[in-house]
Amino acid sequence: MAITAETLAIAERLRRQVGSIVDDVTRSLTAAWVGAWDQVVVEVIAAIGELLQLGDGKWPTRRQIFRSARTISALDLIGQTLDRLATATLAQTAVAAAQAARLGIEAQGDLVASQLPYGSTRALAAKYGVQQADTIDAIARRTAERINAKHWPLSDEATRRMKNELVRGVVVGDNPREAAARMVRNLEGEFNGGLGRALNLARTEILDSHRAAAEAGQEAHGDVLAGWVWHCELNSSRGRTCPACWALHGTVHPLSEPGPIDHQQGRCSRTPKTKSWADLGFDVPEPPDLIPNAREVFDLLPEDEQVAIMGRRRLDLLRSGEIEWEDLPQLRTTPDWRDSYGVRPVKDLERIAAERAHRAA
Structure with missing residues (x-):
């Protein structure tokens, strides 16, 4: 796999x-x-x-x-x-x-x-x-x-x-x-x-x-696949990948699930992921998975590029640990169109952070 x-x-x-x-x-x-x-x-x-x-x-x-x-x-x-x-x-x-x-x-x-x-x-x-x-x-x-x-x-x-x-x-x-x-x-x-x-x-x-x-x-x-991987372009210089897609990159989904259901004009793709070699009957060592870890790639970006992707307040919430990487995407329902994921508004992220802090107190 x-x-x-x-x-x-x-x-x-x-x-x-x-x-x-x-x-x-x-x-x-x-x-x-x-x-x-x-x-x-x-x-x-x-x-x-x-x-x-x-x-x-x-x-x-x-x-x-x-x-x-x-x-x-x-x-x-x-x-x-x-x-x-x-x-x-x-x-x-x-x-x-x-x-x-x-x-x-x-x-x-x-x-x-x-x-x-x-x-x-x-x-x-x-x-x-x-x-x-x-x-x-x-x-x-x-x-x-x-x-x-x-x-x-x-x-x-x-x-x-x-x-x-x-x-x-x-x-x-x-x-x-x-x-x-x-x-x-x-x-x-x-x-x-x-x-x-x-x-x-x-x-x-x-x-x-x-x-x-x-x-x-x-x-x-389908007989050799374990599912598909949400695959986005982790390249801030092109300015095309939103915070929600950064957070969803690398997540594994069942073959029966349509997608990626990203936002309008979103260019994310679904990359097939095979079952393990052992499950497929191959008795040989399997190499490591090389799909990039989005959070690791993001953390290596220069400060100005991180701000350009996330926005100042959203980035501060992430760095402080008040919100998680997984909090960034939000599923939306649009009349006359399919459901899609977009980035969660800052005010909603602040509410999540406040609720989390209250529970921890």
């Missing part, structure tokens, strides 16, 4: 490959949103100019705004553009989810083989080397269904926010040109809010598809 250096190398390679898929989608969607705004902003500027004239030195009323022909034209164009972007997000996410799922299911044989004695791995790879394409297709379909059922359409929300921004208006004052520029910036921010939601959706669903495929691949190896 030893995770070896080869296991860790395969897991890291897989992490980079999936990360590359996520980053490609991020770049593509960002470019699409920027290009789309460049196309609609001309109509937006014209509509704002008309509204400034309607108001006679003041921002017009709601009735005037939505009776303006240029406003109607601009909002129609924005809605059509956001619908097109939403459709593109769905399509790109489904394709990327299938790619990430394929990587996840195909890597499990190598991850398992890397933990077994030399000479047994060839037979294992041959036994499990062929995976069913319909498993990947099913995961991609479920991804598309989740997007449609729970998170769509993004365009309606963004359009509503832009309408609210128009109604809220600006202080016109003595310089209509500056007022118009402020309004354009405000509307651009709301338009790009759709991008933020699309990226959150795309990244989360792609990563969840990868984990679902890894789970399916590990089920095929």
